Amino acid sequence: MSRPIYFTPGPGQLNPSISEYIHDALDIGIASISHRSQAYMDIHFATTQALRELLTVPADYHIFFGGSATEMMERILQNTAKLRTFHLVNGAFSRKFFHMAQAVGKTAIAGKVPDGEGFHQFPHEHVHPDTELICLTHCETSTGVMTGGDLIQAVRQRYPEKLLAVDMVSSSPMILLNISAVDYAFFSVQKGFGLPAGLGVAMVSQRCLDRSLELSVPGKYSGGYHSFSSWYEFGKKSQTPETPNVLAIYLLGRVCKALLSTGIASIRDEILQKAELINEVIQSHPGLSFSIREPKFRSPSMVVINTVNDSGLMISRLSEQGVIVGKGYGKQHSAQIRIANFPAHDIKSVMKLCRLISQIP
Amino acid sequence: MSRPIYFTPGPGQLNPSISEYIHDALDIGIASISHRSQAYMDIHFATTQALRELLTVPADYHIFFGGSATEMMERILQNTAKLRTFHLVNGAFSRKFFHMAQAVGKTAIAGKVPDGEGFHQFPHEHVHPDTELICLTHCETSTGVMTGGDLIQAVRQRYPEKLLAVDMVSSSPMILLNISAVDYAFFSVQKGFGLPAGLGVAMVSQRCLDRSLELSVPGKYSGGYHSFSSWYEFGKKSQTPETPNVLAIYLLGRVCKALLSTGIASIRDEILQKAELINEVIQSHPGLSFSIREPKFRSPSMVVINTVNDSGLMISRLSEQGVIVGKGYGKQHSAQIRIANFPAHDIKSVMKLCRLISQIP
Numbered sequence: 126m127s128r129p130i131y132f133t134p135g136p137g138q139l140n141p142s143i144s145e146y147i148h149d150a151l152d153i154g155i156a157s158i159s160h161r162s163q164a165y166m167d168i169h170f171a172t173t174q175a176l177r178e179l180l181t182v183p184a185d186y187h188i189f190f191g192g193s194a195t196e197m198m199e200r201i202l203q204n205t206a207k208l209r210t211f212h213l214v215n216g217a218f219s220r221k222f223f224h225m226a227q228a229v230g231k232t233a234i235a236g237k238v239p240d241g242e243g244f245h246q247f248p249h250e251h252v253h254p255d256t257e258l259i260c261l262t263h264c265e266t267s268t269g270v271m272t273g274g275d276l277i278q279a280v281r282q283r284y285p286e287k288l289l290a291v292d293m294v295s296s297s298p299m300i301l302l303n304i305s306a307v308d309y310a311f312f313s314v315q316k317g318f319g320l321p322a323g324l325g326v327a328m329v330s331q332r333c334l335d336r337s338l339e340l341s342v343p344g345k346y347s348g349g350y351h352s353f354s355s356w357y358e359f360g361k362k363s364q365t366p367e368t369p370n371v372l373a374i375y376l377l378g379r380v381c382k383a384l385l386s387t388g389i390a391s392i393r394d395e396i397l398q399k400a401e402l403i404n405e406v407i408q409s410h411p412g413l414s415f416s417i418r419e420p421k422f423r424s425p426s427m428v429v430i431n432t433v434n435d436s437g438l439m440i441s442r443l444s445e446q447g448v449i450v451g452k453g454y455g456k457q458h459s460a461q462i463r464i465a466n467f468p469a470h471d472i473k474s475v476m477k478l479c480r481l482i483s484q485i486p
Numbered sequence: 487m488s489r490p491i492y493f494t495p496g497p498g499q500l501n502p503s504i505s506e507y508i509h510d511a512l513d514i515g516i517a518s519i520s521h522r523s524q525a526y527m528d529i530h531f532a533t534t535q536a537l538r539e540l541l542t543v544p545a546d547y548h549i550f551f552g553g554s555a556t557e558m559m560e561r562i563l564q565n566t567a568k569l570r571t572f573h574l575v576n577g578a579f580s581r582k583f584f585h586m587a588q589a590v591g592k593t594a595i596a597g598k599v600p601d602g603e604g605f606h607q608f609p610h611e612h613v614h615p616d617t618e619l620i621c622l623t624h625c626e627t628s629t630g631v632m633t634g635g636d637l638i639q640a641v642r643q644r645y646p647e648k649l650l651a652v653d654m655v656s657s658s659p660m661i662l663l664n665i666s667a668v669d670y671a672f673f674s675v676q677k678g679f680g681l682p683a684g685l686g687v688a689m690v691s692q693r694c695l696d697r698s699l700e701l702s703v704p705g706k707y708s709g710g711y712h713s714f715s716s717w718y719e720f721g722k723k724s725q726t727p728e729t730p731n732v733l734a735i736y737l738l739g740r741v742c743k744a745l746l747s748t749g750i751a752s753i754r755d756e757i758l759q760k761a762e763l764i765n766e767v768i769q770s771h772p773g774l775s776f777s778i779r780e781p782k783f784r785s786p787s788m789v790v791i792n793t794v795n796d797s798g799l800m801i802s803r804l805s806e807q808g809v810i811v812g813k814g815y816g817k818q819h820s821a822q823i824r825i826a827n828f829p830a831h832d833i834k835s836v837m838k839l840c841r842l843i844s845q846i847p
Contacts, residue, residue: 131518136732144512151505156682157492159812192553192684195728199710229710315729321517323553323684323731349560349590367556368676370684370731371497451520 129444130474131465133451134266134295134427138469140319146379147372155375165371166363172378173363179298179381179389182328183305189356190369191325194294195221196351197311200327201290202226204337204353205309206258209234211251213272216240216265217454222292226260241268241429243422247280257336258288264296266316267454269429269463270422271296274303281306288333298384299396299426299467308333314373317426318380319469324373329353384468392468399466399475400425406479412439412486416461428464434486435459442485448478490805491835492826494812495627495656495788499830501680507740508733516736526732527724533739534724540659540742540750543689544666550717551730552686555655556582557712558672561688562651563587565698565714566670567619570595572612574633577601577626578815583653587621602629602790604783608641618697619649625657627677628815630790630824631783632657635664642667649694659745660757660787660828669694675734678787679741680830685734690714745829753829760827760836761786767840773800773847777822789825795847796820803846809839 131137140146150156158164173188182188191197202210202225212223214235226233234256236248252259259280264271281289290309293302297312304310308330315322337353349355350366359366384392407413407430416429432439436452436459443450453461464478492498501507511517519525534549543549552558563571563586573584575596587594595617597609613620620641625632642650651670654663658673665671669691676683698714709716711727720727745753768774768791777790793800797813797820804811814822825839 129515129518131515133518133520136518136520136729139512139517143517147508147512151500151508154489154492156500156504156676157490157494157497157810159494159497160683192557193728193730195711196553203710225710313729315517321731321733322521322729323734349564350556350586367554368497368674368683369554370682370734372682373684373731449518 127447129447129449130470130477131449132470132478133449134463134465135316136322137315137465138319138467139321140380140383140469142379142383143320143376146376150372150375156372158371160368160371161364168371168375168378169363169365172374172381175378175381175385176326179385180302180304180328185331186304187329187331187334187357187360189327189329189353189360190365190374191327191351192323192370193325194292194311194313195325197325197327198222198225198292199229200351200353201258201260201309201311201333202229202231205288205333205340206231207340208232209253209256210258210260211236211253211256213244213247213261215242215244215268215270216262217267218265218292218294219262222260222262241270241416243270243417243419244272244276247276247283249283252284256287258290259284260290260292262292263302264293264300264424264427266295266427268416269424269427270417271300271424273421274301278303278306288336295427296424298389299393300424301393304328314377316465317467318377319467320373320376320380324370324377326377395472396425396466396468399470399472400428402472402475402479403428403464403466406482410483413482426466428466429453430462430464431460432462436462439482439485443478443481446481448481450478488808490808490810491831491838492810493831493839494810495824495826496677496828497683498676498826499680499828500682501741501744501830503740503744504681504737507737511733511736517733519732521729521732522725529732529736529739530724530726533735533742536739536742536746537687540746541663541665541689546692547665548690548692548695548718548721550688550690550714550721551726551735552688552712553684553731554686555653555672555674556686558686558688559583559586559653560590561709561712561714562619562621562670562672562694563590563592564709566649566694566701567592568701569593570614570617571619571621572597572614572617574605574608574622576603576605576629576631577623578628579626579653579655580623583621583623602631602777604631604778604780605633605637608637608644610644613645617648619651620645621651621653623653624663625654625661625785625788627656627788629777630785630788631778632661632785634782635662639664639667649697656788656826657785659750660754661785662754665689675738677826678828679738680828681734681737681741685731685738687738756833757786757827757829760831760833761789763833763836763840764789764825764827767843771844774843787827789827790814791823791825792821793823797823800843800846804839804842807842809842811839
C-alpha cells in the first residue's frame with residue numbers, strides 16, 4: 126500500500142516537498158554549519174523574510190524561534206505580564222494557556238463558554254482593569270472552534286493599552302489573522318506548515334519587547350536564555366541565543382517560499398473549497414453531524430465531527446484504507462473525529478477521504 | 487569536490503548514516519505520527535533505553551528531552567536551586583552556566599582558574615556551606631580543557647548532600663563520565679552524536695527530582711512546562727510535555743544503537759588514537775603548539791591549538807581542501823584553531839586533516 130495520508134491535527138501530513146528540501150539541506154551541509162556563521166544568518170534572515178511576506182508581519186515586529194508552541198505560550202506570560210492576565214477559554218488549548226499563566230505565578234482570569242462553543246461577544250465584564258495581557262486562541266485544536274477576526278479587532282480597539290496574544294497554532298497560515306492587530310502571535314511548524322515537529326515561532330510587536338524590558342528585573346526570572354531581550358539581541362544579528370533547530374528553520378523558509386509562489390490567497394481559497402467538500406459529506410452522512418452548531422464558529426482548518434457510533438470504528442475503517450484522521454480530544458475521543466485541512470492536503474486526497482467516509486456507515 | 491569534512495566544534499560533521507536514518511524516518515512516517523501515540527512512545531522508550539546502555543545511566547535516573555543544552559543548563563538551575571549555586575569556571579561555557587545562574591536569580595559563586603587552564607584541585611575554600619547545587623563542565627568547548635573524573639568523584643565524596651550538575655556537551659559520548667557520581671548530566675546532539683541541532687538531553691537523578699518537588703511552590707516559577715515534575719509525569723508514559731523534536735529523538739536512538747553495535751569502548755579507543763594523530767602533527771609543526779600546557783587537562787574530544795600566524799590563514803587553506811576546522815573562541819579567534827574529534831570523524835578523515843596541516847606553513 127502507498128504511504129498513508131494523515132489528516133490528524135499535527136504532527137500530521139508533511140508538506141509534499143519536505144523530503145526534497147531535507148535532501149537539499151543535507152546536500153549543502155545545512156546541519157553542519159555553525160549557528161554563528163554568515164551561512165546560518167543568511168538562512169535565518171531568509172526564513173524570517175519569507176514569513177513576514179506570507180503572514181503580512183509588520184516591519185517593526187520581531188520574529189523569535191523556540192522549541193514548540195508550548196514554549197511560546199509560556200514565554201509571553203513570563204516576559205510581558207507582571208501579574209494579571211485574561212484568557213478566553215473554550216477548549217483544551219485555551220485552557221492550557223490559562224492554566225500555564227496560573228502555574229507561572231500570574232493572577233489569571235478566564236472568560237469561558239463551554240468547550241465546542243464560540244464567543245459571540247467578548248466577556249468585558251470579567252476583565253480586571255489592571256489586566257496586562259489578553260490571551261486568546263484563533264482556532265481551538267481540540268474542538269475546531271474559531272475566534273473571529275472581528276472579535277479580535279474589537280478587543281484591540283476596546284483595550285488599546287493592553288497586550289494581546291493569539292495562539293494561531295491550528296490556523297496559520299490557513300486563516301487570515303491581522304498580525305498588526307495583535308502583539309504576539311505564535312504557532313508550531315508541524316500543523317499548517319507541514320514540517321516535522323520541533324520549532325515554535327512567535328511574531329512579537331515592539332511594544333511587547335518594550336514591556337518585557339520594563340518588567341525585567343536583574344536576578345528575577347523573565348524567560349532566561351529566551352527572555353525577549355536575549356532573543357531580540359541575537360535576533361538583530363539573525364541568530365538565536367542557543368543553537369537552534371537549524372534544519373527546521375531552513376525547512377520553514379523553503380515551505381514559506383513555496384506557499385508564496387503558489388500565492389497565499391489561492392491557498393486560503395483551496396482550504397475553503399476542501400472544507401466545503403468535507404462539510405458536504407458530513408451533511409449527507411446519516412451517522413455524522415457537525416460538532417459546532419453555528420457555522421460561523423467552524424474553523425475550515427480543523428473540522429470536528431460528532432459520530433453516532435463509536436468514532437473508533439470509522440477511524441479504523443479509514444486507517445485500513447490508508448487515511449488517518451484524528452480522534453476526538455480528551456473526553457470526546459470516541460464520540461468525535463477531527464480532520465485537519467492544511468495546505469499539505471491536496472484536493473485529491475480530500476476527495477478520497479470524503480468518498481471513503483461516505484462509504485462507511 | 488566532494489562534501490567538506492567538518493571538524494568544527496558543532497554543529498559539525500554529521501554521523502555518516504544520518505541521511506539513511508532520515509530517509510527511514512520519512513519512509514515510515516516518523517514525522518507524521520502523534521506525539522501521544524503508542525508509535526511515538528515506542529520510539530521515545532527505545533531512545534532512552536539505548537542512551538541508558540550507551541552511557542551507563544543508572545536505572546533510577548530519568549531522561550528528559552528539551553530544545554538545546556542551553557535550555558538544559560537553565561532548567562537545572564530553575565528546578566533544583568532555591569538560592570545558592572557554585573560553579574567551576576575556566577572558559578566561556580562554564581562562565582555561561584555561572585552567569586545564567588545569576589540571571590535567573592541565584593546567588594552564584596564561581597571558583598575560577600584562567601581560561602585554558604584546568605583545576606588541580608577543587609576550590610573548597612569558596613564553597614558556601616549552604617550551596618545547593620555545584621555546576622561544572624566536563625570539557626570546555628571554548629578551550630578544550632577537561633575536568634577529570636577523579637576531581638568529579640572527589641567533589642561527590644566531599645559534598646554528598648549537594649547536587650552535582652555536569653555539562654557534558656563536548657565530551658559525550660567520547661569520554662567516560664560516571665553518571666552515577668553526578669545528579670544531572672546534559673548534552674546537545676549536534677556535537678558527539680553527530681545529529682542536526684535542535685535537541686538537548688538531560689540525565690537526572692531521583693534526588694534531583696525530589697529536590698525540585700520540595701522547592702516547587704504553586705504559582706512560583708520552577709521551569710513551567712519543563713518543570714522536572716511535568717517532564718517526569720509525561721516521561722513515565724514515554725512522552726514529553728510539549729510536542730517534541732520527534733525526528734531528532736528517533737535519530738538519536740538510531741545513532742546510539744549504531745554506537746552500541748560498534749561498542750563504546752572501541753569508539754573511545756579510536757577517539758584516543760585520533761587525538762594522538764592530531765597531537766603528533768602539532769608537535770612536529772613549527773607554527774603550532776598546544777594551547778593547554780598540561781597534557782592531563784587536554785580533552786581528546788576538542789583539541790585546541792595555538793598558531794604562531796593568524797589562525798585564519800590555516801583555516802582558509804584547509805577549507806580550500808574541503809576540511810573545515812573551528813576558529814578560536816571569542817578573543818582567541820585568530821590565535822587558535824579548534825578541532826573536534828567525535829565518533830563521526832573516521833580515522834581516514836583525521837589522517838587527511840593531519841596531512842594537510844603538516845603541509846601548511
